[in-house]
Amino acid sequence: MGYQTLDQALSFKNNLAPLKRSILITDTLLAQGNFLVHHFIVNQIKADKHVVLVGLSQNFNHYLNIGRKLGVNLTVSSQKGYFSFIDGLTSLTINSSTIASTSLLPTAMITPLSITNCTKETLLNFYNIIKKIITTHHASANSNVLLIFDDLSVLIYSGFKVCDVLEFWGACRVLIEKYEGTLISLIHSDEVTGSSSTDNIDFDDEIFIKSLIYKSEYLLSVRGLESGFSRDVSGEITIARGPKNFEKWFRPITLHYKILDNNVQFFAKGFSQGVF
Structure with missing residues (x-):
């Protein structure tokens, strides 16, 4: 499976993300949360469930290489129908009439500079692809x-x-609920938005983050240590219920984590033995 100590902390049934729910992962530039994405991908595929990964910041080879370290071959999984990769920024530049060709696995690096038509219609075409x-x-x-x-x-x-973007995300959320699935979104909580007005940058960013938090059932917040760099601890993660979550069984918890070559260990604050 994915990271065993994280599965213990989350306590999800069969170690799979709950259905008809939204999980929001927030991170920072100094403590990135991509390792959580890989955890959910691996658990889903090993349970013979389908993953649709929209890569907006990494190419397919990135996920392929990390998947192999975690015991999953994404190319084989794609051939078996368990994994679909959408090259997000390439898909955003095509017309909806070419949807059928978007399931191919890309090998080229992705760059946000390739987007030249940042309109609602572009996002609608992207939604239709998904x-x-x-x-x-x-x-x-x-x-x-x-x-x-x-x-x-x-x-x-x-x-x-x-x-x-919030309207696009909401449409994807409705789609996922319709087909009894789960939506996971990663965002940078300290990222500067693309607003052209410096007076509105922080405000727009805050609206975006808080709106997604409000509409999500589970929140996984990744950040660096307040004390700074540590050789034994990579960072800190808080697992909490979102405002829409009233499940009494779910216990909020804050853990430290250590990223290894082919694993990530999670442990109680003040310990470094993978226990909590």
Whole structure:
């Protein structure tokens, strides 16, 4: 599976993200939360469930290499119908008439500079691409799907309006609920948005982050240590319920974590033995 100590902390049934729920991962530039994305991908695929990964900041080879370290071959998983990769920034530049060709696995690096038409219509075409993949898979396999955005902040600092991105995200959330799936979004909580007015940068960024927090059931917040660099601890993660979550079984917790070559260990603050 993914990271065993994280599974213990989350206490999700069968170590899978709960259905018809939204999980929001927030991180910072100094403590990035991409390792959590890989955790959910691995658990989903090893349970023979479908993953639709929208790569907005990394190319396919990045996920392929890390997946291999965690015991999953994403190329093989794609051939078996358990994994679909959408090159997000390439998909944003194509017309909806070319949707059928977007399931190919890209090898080129992705750059946010490739987006030149940051309009609501562009996001609508992008939504139709995602919808096509999810509905096609559901019709053939009828299994729960995990939709992951890594990372959604790229749309903001590429020039899309906050209100349009939130509307796009909301449409994806409704789509996922319809097909009994789960939505995971990663965003940078200290990222500067693409607003052209310096007076509105912080305000727009705050609206974007708080809106996603308000609409999510689970919050995973990754940040660096207040004390600064540590050889034994990579950072700190807080696992909490979102405002829409009233599940009494879920226990909020703050843990330290250590990133290793092919694993991530989570442990109680003040300890470094992988226990909590």
